[in-house]
Amino acid sequence: MKLAFSLAAGLALLAATPAVAQEVPAAAPRPAPKLLVVISVDQLSADLFAEYRGQFSGGFARLLSGGVFPSGYQSHAATETCPGHSTILTGARPSRSGIVANDWTDLGAERADKTIYCAEDESIAGSSSSKYTVSDVHLKVPTLGEWMKAVNPATRVVSVAGKDRAAVMMGGHKVDELWWWDGKQLASYAGRAEPAPVTQMKAGIAARIAQAQEPMEMPPFCQARSRAIAVTPTMRIGDGRFARAAGDARAFRASPEFDESILALGAGLADAMKLGQGPQTDLLIVGASATDYIGHSLGTEGSEMCLQMFALDRSLGKLFASLDESGVDYAVALTADHGGNDMPERQRDHAAPDAQRVDRTFSAGAIGKEIAARMGRADPVLVGGTFGDVYIDRTLTKAQRAAVQAEAIQRFGAHPQVYGVYTAAQIQAAPAPKGPPETWSMLDRAKASYFPGRSGDLVVALRPRVTPIPVPGPGYVATHGSFWDYDRRVPILFWRKGMTGFEQPLSVETVDIAPTLAGLIGLKVPVVIDGRCLDLDAGPGTTCG
Incomplete structure (x- = not known):
């Protein structure tokens, strides 16, 4: 009873006592970071990231302690490497950038x-x-690096990648260093001086390729994914460990060794150029391409991709450790240019019975040849592949073009593997897409990819899980490029030391990355873009005013 009485009395006293507001001093806004680090992992789908995020202990684990947007979107229909990379640091969809x-x-x-x-x-x-x-x-639009240089010409922009199109589309028109792997060695624009880190890395890669690679050790988590799948009667993949013969540069490119080298080059250039150590903010861009080459040649599942994810996690950790040693205040953004779809042979084994390869007799060329034959013409009247942009012969009369288009729409639309066919007139007449990207119609997605003079007269969308590789072969068993979310959804991660970590499950777009980083350094976006600034911290120091 005494206890009950004392509690009741205490509650009554609290109710009768007015609260006294405590004045909390406002925290001073953080200064802008001295270095922005932007990383693209080619073909890192949101699905793939979700599968492995609980196993990361290196660089990815650090990024997961920052701002996590697990449902980022390359919102357009043309989910390929060049368009995807062009969105990341321009804030522009392909319909604006021209890519x-x-x-x-x-x-x-x-x-x-x-x-x-x-x-x-x-x-x-x-x-x-x-x-x-x-x-x-x-590339019809400027990049973040160009925005930064316009305000402060002292800003250094460095872009390195495993592919030329990744380095170029993220770096833009004004870069201080631009390097990519051309299949044989690191390369840049003609006449550019070769800095010491590039020379050293070229020699290191050459020596590495010259040596045979022993099979990688298989972590326990990957063992459950190690199962050979028959893709053709003579080709089985899914249980590999990246053993490589001496001199096999192609196998080197489709292995964890490749990303390790490109990320190390980025770290080396940052150190040699003292990025982030001057009065201005600098920009380091790294395109890690091995996940894409592995996805194409070995699929997105199996022991090979598992080993790649663990190795990439370690390599990212090494890059961040190198930047930590410099003492530079840096911020990181990581995303991907597109997702990916596993090979249908393994998908069917994983309860996806509708997964299939595209009909080998089906293509714009084949349909165009048949239409041309009925018109008495020798050349095909359609140019294109099994999906995406299809072009009608310009030499046709207006009436002939209309007839060819009508028959092409009928022929494509009647094929059981085709979801829809959209004309240039339909796409151009459609309003710009609005709202969350996962709610966009197929026409909205096509609209975000359409650029007059470059896009097709028709755009063809295949049905879900139809792989546009009719006959698989070494180096090419799976791909991306569809309208569907397994190709559109990618992770978007931001990190800075001292940042309050959070996870935002709602969808955002990769075009939001550039304006968000601009906001982080107090830079007003100087051009019209498609993206918006994302708040990374609540309260003082918020990136978006």
Whole structure:
């Protein structure tokens, strides 16, 4: 009873006593970080990230202590490497940046090869889409690095990647160092001086490729994923450990060794150039490409991808440790250019009976050839593949074009593997997409990818889990590029020392990364973009005012 009485009396006393407001001094806003580090992991889908996030203990684990957006979107339909990388540091969707695909067709090009590679300059004599001069001319918008340089020309921008299109599309038109792997060695624009870290890494990679690679040790977590799957009667994958013969540069590229080297190059250039150690904020960009090469050649599941995820986690940790040693106040953003879809043979084994390869007799070329034959023409009247952009022969009359388009729509639409066909007129007439990207219609997704003069006369969407590789072979068993969320959804992670960690489950877009980083350094976005600034911290020091 005494206890009950004392509690009742105490509660009554508290109710009768007015609360006294405690004045909390406002925290001073944090100064801008001196170095922004932006990392793209090619083909790191949100699904793949979710599968392994509980196992990370290195660089990914650090990023998971910051701002986590597990449902980021490459919201457009053309979920390929070049468009995806172009969104990350421009804040612009392909419909604004002009980067609608890895390759598109220009039937009016003044060369025999009408295919245009996204990161080439086709005006250079003797070039082709497979033998090209790397260039930024097709990127129609500036990047974060260019915004930063416009405000402070002393800003240094460094972009290194496993692919030229990744380095170019994230670095933009004004870079201090731009390096990529060209299949044989590290390369840059002609006439550029080679800094010591690049020379050292070139020698290191050459020595590494010259030596055979022993099978990697299999962590217990990966053992459950180690199971050989028959892709063809003579090809089984899924239980590999990245053993490599001496001199096999192609196998090196599709292995954890590749990302380790590219990330180490980024760390070396940051150290040699003393990035973040001057009065201005600098920008270091790294494109890790091995996950994509592994995904294409070995699929997104199996022991191979498991080993890659663990190795990438360690390599990211090494990069961050190197930056820590410099004492620089740096902030990190990590995302991906697109997701990925596993090979159908393993998907069917994992309770996805509708997973299939595209009909080998089905393509724009085959349909166009049949239509042309009925018109008495020798050349196909359609140019394109099994999905995506399809172009109609420009030499046709208006009436002929209309007839070809109508028949093409009917033929594509009748195929059981096709979800939908959209005309250029439909796409152009559609309003710009709004709202959460997961709610966008297929037309909205096509709209976000459409750029007049580069996109097709028709855009074809395959049904879910239809892999547009009719016949698998070494190096190419699985892919991406669809309208579907397994290709659109990617993680977006932000980290800075002292940052309050949080997780935001609602969807955001990769076009939000550039304005968010601009807000973090107090930079006003100087151009019209598609993205928005994301709040990374609540209260004083919030990135978005």
